[in-house]
Amino acid sequence: MVEAATVSNPFPGWDGSIAGARALQAQLAARVRLDDDFHDPPRTVVGLDVGFEDGGDTVRAAAVLLDAASLQTLEMHVARRRTQMPYVPGLLSFRELPALLDVLSMLSAPPDLAMVDGQGIAHPRRLGIAAHLGVATGLPTIGVAKKRLAGHYEEPGPQRGDRSRLVHRGDTVGYALRSKPRCNPLIVSPGHRVSLDSAVVLVMHFLDGYRLPAPTRRADRLASRRDAPRAPA
Numbered sequence: 001m002v003e004a005a006t007v008s009n010p011f012p013g014w015d016g017s018i019a020g021a022r023a024l025q026a027q028l029a030a031r032v033r034l035d036d037d038f039h040d041p042p043r044t045v046v047g048l049d050v051g052f053e054d055g056g057d058t059v060r061a062a063a064v065l066l067d068a069a070s071l072q073t074l075e076m077h078v079a080r081r082r083t084q085m086p087y088v089p090g091l092l093s094f095r096e097l098p099a100l101l102d103v104l105s106m107l108s109a110p111p112d113l114a115m116v117d118g119q120g121i122a123h124p125r126r127l128g129i130a131a132h133l134g135v136a137t138g139l140p141t142i143g144v145a146k147k148r149l150a151g152h153y154e155e156p157g158p159q160r161g162d163r164s165r166l167v168h169r170g171d172t173v174g175y176a177l178r179s180k181p182r183c184n185p186l187i188v189s190p191g192h193r194v195s196l197d198s199a200v201v202l203v204m205h206f207l208d209g210y211r212l213p214a215p216t217r218r219a220d221r222l223a224s225r226r227d228a229p230r231a232p233a
Contacts, residue, residue, distance in 0.1 A: 042112035047215025051223035061099035120189035134192020141191030
């Protein structure tokens with residue numbers, strides 16, 4: 001299991017209010033590191049995503065651990081928690097992060113890299129769920145989102161690997177990446193301990209013919225299913 005001691009309080013000093021959550025995001029964003037500080041090449045990567053059950057009353061967090069070289073699935077886990085906060089744009093981590101920390105604790109060992117279905121620093125206050133998770137756990141993290149939350153970009157070229165900078169308030173906060181021809185671009189942004197350029201390189205490494213990279217694609221499937229995960233063959 002991942003040692004609980006590696007996880008700090010993800011909401012230090014939060015009073016439970018929306019204004020307090022936004023203020024806390026600004027504080028935690030100052031702790032995000034955008035320098036490369038991960039095992040290179042990574043040996044293992046975990047894909048993380050969240051779905052909901054019981055009409056939204058239960059958060060269902062999924063973790064799929066992969067061998068980074070072969071993309072073989074090594075572990076699959078699901079954790080459930082009662083939903084404590086309604087959906088508020090820009091505050092996704094306050095709704096989903098506790099369940100993600102639960103499912104991370106089920107892994108047999110800490111991964112070298114975490115890839116989260118959501119934003120990294122491509123966020124109005126530079127603390128999307130991937131960045132928040134990275135600060136809370138110390139893990140190198142990357143956000144891979146299906147849609148833009150903040151900033152603007154020029155449409156990237158049509159070929160796999162074409163990309164354009166995502167700019168928010170004058171800063172580059174990520175890339176719009178064409179991961180598959182004739183598909184909408186992904187929004188790739190670093191979360192913590194990964195640089196902007198390395199985030200795109202790593203996502204490209206984990207593409208295996210689909211729009212989404214293997215870690216978050218497999219986590220997305222598991223998060224949206226109602227059956228229990230099965231161990232890989």
